[in-house]
Amino acid sequence: MHRGIYGKNKREIAELLKEHGINPTTQRVEIAACLLACPQHLSAEDVLGRLNHEYEQVSQATVYNTLRLFVRQGVIRELAISPDRIYYDSNTSFHHHFVDVETGRIHDIPAESVQTPVVNFEAEIHEVSVLVRGRLNQAEA
Ligand SMILES: [Zn+2]
Numbered sequence: 656m657h658r659g660i661y662g663k664n665k666r667e668i669a670e671l672l673k674e675h676g677i678n679p680t681t682q683r684v685e686i687a688a689c690l691l692a693c694p695q696h697l698s699a700e701d702v703l704g705r706l707n708h709e710y711e712q713v714s715q716a717t718v719y720n721t722l723r724l725f726v727r728q729g730v731i732r733e734l735a736i737s738p739d740r741i742y743y744d745s746n747t748s749f750h751h752h753f754v755d756v757e758t759g760r761i762h763d764i765p766a767e768s769v770q771t772p773v774v775n776f777e778a779e780i781h782e783v784s785v786l787v788r789g790r791l792n793q794a795e796a
Contacts (some may be wrong), residue, residue: 661693661745675728682713686721690731694746696761702743736761736786751785758791 663671668687669679677683689705690697697705699719706713722743726733734742736754742761751764769785 660691663688663691672730675725675730677724677728677730682717683721683724685713686718687725687730690725690743690745692745694744694763696734696742696744696752698740698742700740734761749782751783751787753787753789755791756788760791762791 660671665684665688668684668691671691672679672683672687685706686702689702699715699722702722703713703715703718706718722731725731726743729747732744732747734744734752736742736752746763749766751766751769753762753764754760755762764785764787769783771780771783774780
């Protein structure tokens, strides 16, 4: 588990970005701080909404470009869960997802819950990514 990356202070986040080859500008640090507060799944709109609550000056283009940069440099993972919205996962360790069709909420499924499928052709499997859609039972919600 990458527990260590969450809840870092601004200086530590700047260091983390540098380790990923990213120049830690003030806005990039703010965006990373928002995402890396805890393991979570946020859309670009979610990030923008949270930032603009405190920082009026962060533009939509900056947020979109920064999120793409973070994905490229391995700071966060991109999730193709819905065709009209990209979600960003602050947990880059290997795991799967469950989407609640009623609330749209995304829940993590531990990697060990899913077995690597047996394929009927010669292949070296690099990654298995399972997306489960369903509805949480009321009692568990
Ligand atoms: Zn996740």
